[in-house]
Every structure is written in structure tokens, then in C-alpha cells.
Amino acid sequence: xxxxxxxxxxxxxxxxxxxxxxxxxxxxxxxxxxxxxxxxxxxxxxxxxxxxxxxxxxxxxxxxxxxxxxxxxxxxxxxxxxxxxxxxxxxxxxxxxxxxxxxxxxxxxxxxxxxxxxxxxxxxxxxxxxxxxxxxxxxxxxxxxxxxxxxxxxxxxxxxxxxxxxxxxxxxxxxxxxxxxxxxxxxxxxxxxxxxxxxxxxxxxxxxxxxxxxxxxxxxxxxxxxxxxxxxxxxxxxxxxxxxxxxxxxxxxxxxxxxxxxxxxxxxxxxxxxxxxxxxxxxxxxxxxxxxxxxxxxxxxxx
Amino acid sequence: xxxxxxxxxxxxxxxxxxxxxxxxxxxxxxxxxxxxxxxxxxxxxxxxxxxxxxxxxxxxxxxxxxxxxxxxxxxxxxxxxxxxxxxxxxxxxxxxxxxxxxxxxxxxxxxxxxxxxxxxxxxxxxxxxxxxxxxxxxxxxxxxxxxxxxxxxxxxxxxxxxxxxxxxxxxxxxxxxxxxxxxxxxxxxxxxxxxxxxxxxxxxxxxxxxxxxxxxxxxxxxxxxxxxxxxxxxxxxxxxxxxxxxxxxxxxxxxxxxxxxxxxxxxxxxxxxxxxxxxxxxxxxxxxxxxxxxxxxxxxxxx
Numbered sequence: 224x225x226x227x228x229x230x231x232x233x234x235x236x237x238x239x240x241x242x243x244x245x246x247x248x249x250x251x252x253x254x255x256x257x258x259x260x261x262x263x264x265x266x267x268x269x270x271x272x273x274x275x276x277x278x279x280x281x282x283x284x285x286x287x288x289x290x291x292x293x294x295x296x297x298x299x300x301x302x303x304x305x306x307x308x309x310x311x312x313x314x315x316x317x318x319x320x321x322x323x324x325x326x327x328x329x330x331x332x333x334x335x336x337x338x339x340x341x342x343x344x345x346x347x348x349x350x351x352x353x354x355x356x357x358x359x360x361x362x363x364x365x366x367x368x369x370x371x372x373x374x375x376x377x378x379x380x381x382x383x384x385x386x387x388x389x390x391x392x393x394x395x396x397x398x399x400x401x402x403x404x405x406x407x408x409x410x411x412x413x414x415x416x417x418x419x420x421x422x423x424x425x426x427x428x429x430x431x432x433x434x435x436x437x438x439x440x441x442x443x444x445x446x447x448x449x450x451x452x453x454x455x456x457x458x459x460x461x462x463x464x465x466x467x468x469x470x471x472x473x474x475x476x477x478x479x480x481x482x483x484x485x486x487x488x489x490x491x492x493x494x495x496x497x498x499x500x501x502x503x504x505x506x507x508x509x510x511x512x513x514x515x516x517x518x519x520x521x522x523x524x525x526x
Numbered sequence: 527x528x529x530x531x532x533x534x535x536x537x538x539x540x541x542x543x544x545x546x547x548x549x550x551x552x553x554x555x556x557x558x559x560x561x562x563x564x565x566x567x568x569x570x571x572x573x574x575x576x577x578x579x580x581x582x583x584x585x586x587x588x589x590x591x592x593x594x595x596x597x598x599x600x601x602x603x604x605x606x607x608x609x610x611x612x613x614x615x616x617x618x619x620x621x622x623x624x625x626x627x628x629x630x631x632x633x634x635x636x637x638x639x640x641x642x643x644x645x646x647x648x649x650x651x652x653x654x655x656x657x658x659x660x661x662x663x664x665x666x667x668x669x670x671x672x673x674x675x676x677x678x679x680x681x682x683x684x685x686x687x688x689x690x691x692x693x694x695x696x697x698x699x700x701x702x703x704x705x706x707x708x709x710x711x712x713x714x715x716x717x718x719x720x721x722x723x724x725x726x727x728x729x730x731x732x733x734x735x736x737x738x739x740x741x742x743x744x745x746x747x748x749x750x751x752x753x754x755x756x757x758x759x760x761x762x763x764x765x766x767x768x769x770x771x772x773x774x775x776x777x778x779x780x781x782x783x784x785x786x787x788x789x790x791x792x793x794x795x796x797x798x799x800x801x802x803x804x805x806x807x808x809x810x811x812x813x814x815x816x817x818x819x820x821x822x823x824x825x826x827x828x829x
Contacts, residue, residue, distance in 0.1 A: 359758060359760060361761065378760070379757060379758055379760075381758065408754075408757060408758075410749065410750075410754055411748075411749060413748070414747065414748060414749045414750075414751055414754060415754070417743070417747055417751055418744075418751060418754045418755045418758050419758065421739060421740045421743055421744065421755050422740055422755050422758055422759045422760075422762070422763040423758075423760075423762055423763065425736065425739070426736065426762050426763060426766040427762075427818075428799065428802045428803070428806075429732055429736065429766060429799070430766060430821070431798075431802060431817060431818055431821035432795055432798040432799040432802055433728065433729065433732065433795065434821045434824040434825055434828070435798045435817070435820070435821060435824065436724060436728070436791065436794045436795040436798050437724045437725055437824075437828065438824050438827075439794060439798070440720070440724055440790070440791060440794045441721075441724065444717070444720055445714075445716070445717060446713065446714060446717045447713075447717075448717055448720055448721060451711075451713055451717060451718070451721040452721045452724050452725055452828070453827055453828055454682060454711060455662060455682055455684065455711075455721050455722065455725055455726075456725045456828040456829065457662060457681070457682075457725075457726075458664065459725070459726055459729050459730075459768070459769040460725040460726065460729060460828060460829075461828070461829045462765040462766070462768045462769065463729040463732060463733060463765070463766055463768070463769060463770075464821075464825055464828065464829070465762070465765045465766070465825075466762040466765070466766060467766075467821055467825070468821050468822050468824065468825025468826075468829075469822065470822075471815055471818035471819045471821070471822055472815070474814075474818045475811050475814050475815040475818060478806050478811075478814060479809070479811050482806055482807075482809070485806060486803070486806060486807060487743070488739065488743060489799075489803050489806070491739045491742060491743045492735055492736065492739040493796070493799070493800075493803075495734075495735040495738045495739050495742070496731065496732070496735040496792075496796070497796075499731045499734060499735055500731070500789070500792050500796075503731075503781050503785055503788060503789060503792075504785075504789060506782070506785070508778050508781075508782050511777075511778050511781060512774055512775070512778040514734060514738070515730075515734055515774035515777045515778060516774045517738070518733070518734035518737045518738060518767075518770055518771050518774070519771050519772065519773075519774055521737040521738070521740075521741050521771065522737055522767055522768075522770070522771025523771075524741075524756055525737070525740065525755070525756055525759040525763060525764070525767070526759065526763070526764045526767070526771075
């Protein structure tokens, strides 16, 4: 904490005392998260300056009015009091030098990456006012066409501060999250990464394995089993395989950037599945029934 | 085939030549499938006679007009030209003697069980005009309140005839299925059971194991990981765990009645998952990306 440079504490959303309203907000990347944030902030009268990679993206972003100003030159970020790095995880972990150099020293910087320990490790020394955060909004859509107003309403926005994180900067990001209607949460980066491995990254591998199983077992079966599985697959299969059939680039990035937590989650999952398999193999129907009862109860706690 | 007792071949749905329109249709059980069928048939002017287990159910079914007549005495089925056994799989596999005795010898009999080899094995000698079938409509709701009109429209209705199945009886069931708008399919019972193990029963165990994993890993984690996973679980987790958190009784019955096919599906799934795990462990990101690309392509074939 450096008292001299602290903005005043955040007030309620909508108040002019919110520090990020004292200057334009910068957004780097206008995909689903960046574009949606740009739309929401402009609706509240905030000036949004966006930096994108390609001129064609900038042109389309201007047509969609995703930001007040859109440019491909990092200088567009000059004068921003808050900059949100809404770029893909791999670029976030290996940021272009010109991007880092263009971030105003007095601005609060935050990211939207879905893995936090690796991001903190990379960024804690790149900017003194960095706050790691993760707005948990849908990821099925991507690109400059994906942004929509109201994306964050009622969704979690998780920050993962560490002891050296400036509390005033953290408060600025909280005010931003709450201004767009998100539900603010704060936890350790390792805890966050374990949680998303369990609830988000593990399901990707589960769903992918299911699709491959139905395909390969179908192809190896007698008659037209391959055609039959495709004809009969309905909502249960569609739901269970949805994230497994999602964006391959994103799925690979999640696994790469959260490998240890994902492997730990996979290990527990394989044990649980093997225990259920054992009940089926042994014909322990009372035991299986108890486990499925428990699963039904558990789901109500999660959903 | 017994030529003397054959009804005339089915005509197009809506024609008076359809044999099941020559007499009332009986439905045993007025849960989701039976109740929905009763509503659809009555809308087409068909007289529906329903047999249920308890008088309270009969009373409620009469209030909901799920059938023209509802009774708890099997004699209600007398005179029916077609009887649909819409009872739970365990009762179907161990049918009450009085039910079997009450089925008119000249009626076509079909069932709606979600496993077919075990049903055929039990029923092929109980009634000469039995046809095994499986309308694949949603199973989340159950009981006398569950039936809704239009449930079968556009959904698969699979028959699993064997060489001794009377083709004329099969045609009657096809006409019934098509009259309620279902998409008719026919295959072997073993093939059906393998397909539903892959697309329907395996996802139940997958989802249950996921819920237990998130619960147990959460409870074993540092800090409030248990609370965090519950706070952060969103649509991806909800979808992947949906059928795993479904009806425990139904899930147990499916596993019990389709054990071998389910164990085979589970074995392939565990291999596929282990292969993905190996790629993550070895950091083979190019290989993982290829597998996730393939999964994305596959899903479009299934959904």
C-alpha cells in the first residue's frame, strides 16, 4: 500500500465517488468479456477506450459501438484510470512488451483470465497496481461479435488478491464488478484454481471423453450402432457433452494453465467413478441407490 | 406369424384402417409416458382405458383427464385392441400375475421400458402379440402429475423386434408411435441397449461422480473450497451434472437392467479419459488440442 497514490475508497455503484469514474476505462481485447464490459460501461456514461489487435476488429467494434474509442495503437490507453486486460490467457501470460509499456503507471490494472495463480505470478511484478480477477460469464461465444449487454448481471466476479495487492486497487475492481451487476467474491489464487478445475475444467475433459466413447464404441459395435447412437442421443447426452464439445483452444489453454489442479481433480473423479463402477459390477444396487440419492441432494447445493 | 389372427396392415396415421382405432387403447400406468400418451390419444378421439395401482392415483388421473376411464381393477383392460405397459422397469420385469392374466389375448401389447433385452426375455413368452418398444421422451418428471400433451412429437420411438415378433403387431405399434408424432426406429434389443448405455446410462454415472468429486475435493481443500465450488458452479457444471443428479431410483434400475452394456461403455470411457489425462500430464498440448477439436466435430453429429 502506498498511501500517497491511493484513490478514495469506493462508494456505492452509481456514485461519482467511484474512482474509475474519474477517468476513462481502458479495455484490451473486445471479445465476449471485453465487448460486453464496454457495452455495459458506456450505458452508464463511462468513457471506454479499447485496444484491439487488428484494424478489421477495430472497425467492426466501432460499428458495434463496443467502446467510445477503439484503436490498434497502445497509446489509446493513455489517461485511463482503470485498464481491464480482456485478452486470451496465453497472450495474458506472455504479454507484448508494448502493451505493458503502454499501461499508465497510476491506473489500476485487472485481468479476466480464468486461471489465476499463473496470471498473478506473471503480472505481480509487471505493474504495481495489478489486481487478478475473473468474471465468470459464459465462454461459448468468442470474438468481436460476441459481446452483449448485461452479461455480468448476477454472475460471480472473483478476485484473488495476495498480501501485496493494494486494497484500494482491489476496491476499484470491486466497484467495477458491482457496477455491471456482478456478484463479488474474493479468495486465494490457488483456491480459485482448484475450484475452477473441479467445476469448469474437469467437465471439459469428461464431456470430450464421452463424445469419443460414443463415437468409438459405436463404430466398434455390431450393426449400425454408430448411426443408432447419433439418432438416439437426446437432451441428457447433449447436456453432459456440452462443454466437452466446446472451444478446443480455450479447453487446451485451461488445461495448460491449470495443469496441477486439473490433474488433482481428475484423480478424485476417476476414484469416484471407479467406486460407482464397482457397485454396478458387484450388483450392489442398494449402495448405488444411496450414492445416486446423495448425488441428487448434492446437485441442489451446486445449482 | 399367425395369419388367422393378423389385423390388416397399418395405414397412414389418421386413417380408420389403423387397427388400434378399432377398439379402445389400454394404458397400464399413468406416469410421464402413460399420462402423456393418454392425453395425445384422446385428442385424436381414441378411447383410452387406464389401469393404475392406487385409487388416489386413479382419482387424480380422472381429474386430469389422462384417460377416458381409469380403474384399479385389471378388468378395465377388457376389450382393448392395444395395451401399452407404461410401468416402471422393475414392475415390468416382474409383472403381477393378475396383470398378465388381464391382457386380452387378441390385443397387441407393447411396453415403454428404457432397456429392451431383459424386457424381451421376460415378455416374449408371456404374450404372443408382445412388441418391445421404447419411446425416448424426457424422464425428469414422474408420477400422475407429469403427463403432458405433445411429449412424443419429434422424439425417437424405438422398437426392438426379434424374428418371432409378429410383423402385423409391430406395424400397430409403429402406427401408434407415428400417430403421436414420434420418429419411428427399429433395431435389435442388444444394439438398443448398447446405444442407451453409451448415450443415457453412462452420463448418469459420470454426472454422479462429478457431483461427488466437487463435494469431496471441496471438503478436503484448503480454506472454504467447499463453499467456493458451490458459489462458482455455473451452467457448465449444471449441464454436465444434470442427469447425474436425476432420479436415483431410475438411475439404479437402468444400471441393474443394463449392467453388461453399461460396464462395457464405462470401460471405454475410462480409457478415453485416461488418454486425455496422459496428454495433460505430459504437456502434450498439441495432442490435446487435436482431441478437443475432434470432440467439437463429433458433438455436431450427435446433437
